Amino acid sequence: MVRMRFSKQLTSLAILCACSGCSHVAAYERGVVARPDMTASDLSGRAAQHATEVHEGAARSGAVSEAGCGCN
Amino acid sequence: MQLRTALLLAASLASSWLAEARADGGRLDVRASSEVGAYSDTDHVAVLTPSISGHLGDPAAGWSVDGWYLVDVISAASVDIVSTASRRWTEVRQAGDARAAFKPHDLGVSVEGSVSSEPDYLAFAAGGYVTKDLDDRNLSLVLGYGYGHDTIGRTGTPFSIYSHAFDHHAMSAGLTRLIDRRTVLAIAADVTLESGDSSKPYRYIPLFSPEVAPTVQAGATVQEVSRLRSPETVLERLPLSRDRFGVTARLARRTPRATIRIESTIYDDSWGIKAFSADGRDLVDVGARFSLGPHVRYYVQSPVTFWKLAYVTNGDSVPAFRTGDRELGPLINLTIGARAKWDVGPASSPDAWNLVATFDTTYTRFLDDLYITERVSALGTLTLEASW
Numbered sequence: 001m002v003r004m005r006f007s008k009q010l011t012s013l014a015i016l017c018a019c020s021g022c023s024h025v026a027a028y029e030r031g032v033v034a035r036p037d038m039t040a041s042d043l044s045g046r047a048a049q050h051a052t053e054v055h056e057g058a059a060r061s062g063a064v065s066e067a068g069c070g071c072n
Numbered sequence: 073m074q075l076r077t078a079l080l081l082a083a084s085l086a087s088s089w090l091a092e093a094r095a096d097g098g099r100l101d102v103r104a105s106s107e108v109g110a111y112s113d114t115d116h117v118a119v120l121t122p123s124i125s126g127h128l129g130d131p132a133a134g135w136s137v138d139g140w141y142l143v144d145v146i147s148a149a150s151v152d153i154v155s156t157a158s159r160r161w162t163e164v165r166q167a168g169d170a171r172a173a174f175k176p177h178d179l180g181v182s183v184e185g186s187v188s189s190e191p192d193y194l195a196f197a198a199g200g201y202v203t204k205d206l207d208d209r210n211l212s213l214v215l216g217y218g219y220g221h222d223t224i225g226r227t228g229t230p231f232s233i234y235s236h237a238f239d240h241h242a243m244s245a246g247l248t249r250l251i252d253r254r255t256v257l258a259i260a261a262d263v264t265l266e267s268g269d270s271s272k273p274y275r276y277i278p279l280f281s282p283e284v285a286p287t288v289q290a291g292a293t294v295q296e297v298s299r300l301r302s303p304e305t306v307l308e309r310l311p312l313s314r315d316r317f318g319v320t321a322r323l324a325r326r327t328p329r330a331t332i333r334i335e336s337t338i339y340d341d342s343w344g345i346k347a348f349s350a351d352g353r354d355l356v357d358v359g360a361r362f363s364l365g366p367h368v369r370y371y372v373q374s375p376v377t378f379w380k381l382a383y384v385t386n387g388d389s390v391p392a393f394r395t396g397d398r399e400l401g402p403l404i405n406l407t408i409g410a411r412a413k414w415d416v417g418p419a420s421s422p423d424a425w426n427l428v429a430t431f432d433t434t435y436t437r438f439l440d441d442l443y444i445t446e447r448v449s450a451l452g453t454l455t456l457e458a459s460w
């Protein structure tokens with residue numbers, strides 16, 4: 001329960017940090033962030049992802065790779 | 073059989089949408105890729121991993137479907153296998169997944185399903201995500217949920233004779249923020265609740281008397297362990313539930329001639345593992361069609377609370393929980409590698425076809441383990457991607 005509360009607080013803090021101090025990017029200015037290597041997804045292929053999962057006892061986070069970048 | 077049915081269903085859906093989209097005059101995004109990965113390490117494990125994937129979508133209409141299929145061919149004669157007087161084994165795993173997404177405007181949904189099959193392990197998973205763009209698409213939020221059901225058995229024994237179930241619920245929440253015209257930040261939190269017995273039915277744990285256990289050294293050889301251990305041997309036994317928590321941040325920034333990506337994760341779980349990882353890439357443009365750059369990854373974790381170098385037996389009693397899984401013990405990984413991408417498409421669209429090659433070598437230091445204290449592994453991949 002304490003861990004859940006800590007995770008929520010950490011997430012809220014992260015959202016606050018992410019939303020502050022950013023400049024507004026208009027649709028016509030998003031050419032660079034639309035590049036494939038700027039995606040929020042992991043660049044690793046399936047084999048590399050699997051090797052990392054096997055080598056590390058901590059589960060890798062999945063949600064980052066699912067988040068859209070807002071530019072597509 | 074279920075995998076084939078799922079793939080056929082996905083292909084059927086894709087072909088009907090393709091026909092409909094073409095009839096509407098929409099511009100389709102069609103991509104396909106093929107990857108081959110080869111892994112080898114100093115613990116005598118080798119894996120060959122060919123995979124294929126495809127993507128079909130209509131960006132204007134907001135829909136897409138993706139499919140992926142992979143085969144792992146694993147050959148192992150690791151020290152853990154040798155310590156149980158077993159011979160090298162070879163095993164084949166097949167896995168696939170399919171995904172459909174629909175995002176006509178700022179609100180999107182996606183569903184996905186996956187299956188993985190090997191002689192002693194069968195896994196199904198399904199889940200979905202909801203995404204919402206805010207602030208004129210400068211901010212995207214995502215919420216996801218997935219459920220997985222695994223059946224763990226023994227090779228050569230039907231699941232109906234021997235198997236146990238393992239279930240997991242995964243919840244995630246994340247956001248992606250455009251910091252400026254050249255910088256993207258993504259942050260996500262994940263919670264995974266697992267229940268069931270994930271103990272390996274082949275993993276035997278040596279036991280030691282209370283007098284001998286303190287004398288066992290990290291890295292003790294198979295022969296030393298055989299000499300020191302008690303006659304009793306027990307199978308691995310893990311707690312029947314586990315709650316995992318992770319927070320990941322990923323930042324991508326484009327400079328005039330390079331893309332820099334950094335990522336970090338902090339992790340905690342109810343078994344006691346605390347972990348931290350940091351990952352960095354720099355992809356430098358070398359000419360109009362070629363990019364090349366280094367990759368560095370660092371990972372460190374503490375052990376589960378029931379981790380012991382030498383488990384103690386007192387006559388009839390044995391530890392309630394015991395494991396020999398090194399990835400549950402204290403360890404440090406350092407990965408160094410490189411990635412190269414070569415656009416080989418026509419002059420009008422050079423990146424329509426591209427080749428991506430990666431090579432990573434990982435040094436692992438096991439801090440409190442029997443048999444081995446370090447491992448060096450190498451993974452190389454070659455991917456051909458095409459789009460139309």
